[in-house]
Amino acid sequence: MFLRMVCGTFYRQWKKMLMIALTVALGASIATAMLNVMLGVGDKINEELKTYGSNITVVPQSESVISKLYELDEDVRYDYLKEESVNELLTIFWANNIVDFAPETDTTVTLDGNEVRLIGSWFNHHLEFIKKGTTYQRDTGLVNLRSWWDIKSGKWLDEQELNGTDYCMVGETLANEKKLSAGDTIRVKGEHGTKELEIVGIFESGDDEDKCIFTTVTAVQELTDTSGLIKKIEVSAITSPDDELAVKAAKNPSLLTGDEYDLWYCTAYVSSICFQIQEAVPEAAASAVRQIADSEGKILEKTELLMSLITLMSLIGATLGISNLVTSGVMERSQELALLKAVGAKNGQITRLVLTETILTAVVGAVAGYFMGYAFAQIIGQTVFNSSIEMNGMVAFIVAVLIVLVTLVGSIPAIRLVLRLRPSEVLHGGH
């Protein structure tokens, strides 16, 4: 009988029930979309912040200290890292968080009688190697690490397209000074010979690099007779903002307790990534570029807080909207419920009937709403960040709990009203 009554309601009152389901769906979709965006916004903004360039630099370990302390002979190159050490970056625990990296080596060359800094690096390098049976590969280089460069003429040096290594890009200030343009060939003289480099592009960077020439790593190595050696690695990694643990660990990781150490090691703090790089490349010292690392943390934290407050507000909005509709939906049916009372239904029975109907409707609405919310989250992700937003399994759970709670709370005033109804009055037509 109970089942039949419930089915009857859905059959006869499908319009009202549909409206409740629709509102619940709307509310659930707001909640789903906002929660997903909130949980995903950190990653997205972090990716955007990568345009600031590298946040970690890897240099040879205290070159000065070693050579000064032990007065070693000058032939040993303390101020260089092996070019293969770059590969090691892809083997660390947080390798997936390393977005871009490029080795760097430089020298001072003479160009038309002036001393100029010549920097060798990767532009759009394709790195591929096999280590312990695993194939690692990555496309990386300055194209991403110097995203703020404005190419004034010519284009980016394309390592994949050009044959050979004798190509370069020249900073705008230097190009203006020497009247150079893309397509020209310059002759640079280094310690170990001279080289002719073809200019592929002129760039504006807005800092000291405007006075430099950028070329391939090999070209610099040939000029300085340092084959296979580099001076520095620039790394751009997605990191978590520093908190107390990170600050404590940054001082000295060995002071942490076992649990703290595990947590620190397995969190993408800039300090733990630096630590892991040093583990992989023992002769190197990795340090955070404070300007980038600190600011990223700060901005990330603010954005996440902002989004969580906006989400909270949308949730409140959605909650009120749903409970509103549930309340008015039940109120509308006062006549019908009064009739039930008149024919002898007990308060408990009526309450059960109303709740079952409402919750059934809400569940249908919530499921539809969850998928609508998924669509909304994707729309937001595509429009703002040009990438999809990952769905978090936890969100479905939160939304489900929220909807059930809200529906129950929303039904309370309506049920109280129903219980107070006096059948004779309602059925007679008075209010």
Added chain:
Amino acid sequence: MNKKKRMFIRMITASLVRRRSRMIVALLAIMVGATILSGLGMIYYDVPRQMSSQFRSYGANVIIMPSGDGFIQEQALQTALGKFPDAELEGYTPYRYENTSIHNMPVTLAGINFDSIMKTSPYWHISGELPEQDGQTLVGAKVADKLSIKTGDSISAVNSFEVTDSTDTSRIPDYEIYTDPKTGEKHCDHALDLKVTGILDTGGSEEEYVYVSLGDTAYLSLADRGYDIVEISAAATQDKLSEYIDNINSSVRSVSAKLVKRVTASESSVLTKLQSLVFIVTAVVLILTMICVATTMTAVIAERRREIGLRKALGANNGSIVGQFLSEGLVLGGIGGILGALLGYAFAEIVSVNVFSSSIMFQPLLIPVTIASSVIVTGAACLIPIRSAVEVDPALVLKGE
């Protein structure tokens, strides 16, 4: 006429008061919508300003250099700074570099203004204290490492030069001048005694310098000259900054201002993303709440079909019924809009204080916009159900079908 009007008002107020609970439900829905519109609207407008000041933690976004071989003079600097609106200028630090030697090792000394340095380089990590007065110094970690300098040490920066007849010796203490016994040339080891108050750690090239006050560099070099470079941190968008820079470059010939592209280009891209995020979120939430308001109003009106039927039976024409319901809707929309606008402002303020620890900039225009849109939305939401409601046949409704 007057009587009719009074009756009309009475009907509306009576219906709002008598059907209290239902009206509160509707009012709540409208209010939530209005709160979201005004709150998120205010946040949307203020996000660039608030975030922009967060982005200042990247440090200087404009640098001024001398245009020729000379130095930047104080007067030229002040004229250049005058091109920035006061409210946007967060801070500026002049740098003056001097070559000197510490512990017989060549070191570059950077004369800066310690009061403003944390504004243009907020990312500096100092173990120890930032110097506060002349005679104190902050040593870059690389230099400190190389020369084994620790916080609390006393060091001495030496400027050695040959004293000729043209040298102004009035500012050099006598004991610093000595004569080379072999050549008979006079030399001077002009020293600046410094107390190390802290070690600077940035992970960048800033660690390769020793920082002292501008006064100390002038003392050590025995020359009053201008600055080598000035770093400026301004809370403005890239377009605005470019405008100021063009302005400076065209009016102050002796200096050349440059945009620190690395900072500004990325900042504007992130800010645009963030603002469009808030915009889309606002739009989505708003559309959903609008639908919510509409469904609530539909429900409220649908249950009053009996009342409509009764009034029609008593001879009311469709127009007056539509008028009454519409007015009720508008009154609700108005009240909800006003309450929502204020609540939204409060919400935006709470968000701003919590997230950015500063007050939100009040957007007066958003208040009328919020009220107007909630009235319009409520009105529109009423119209649809009313139109079908007035079509009812009084006899059928009153009979109870």
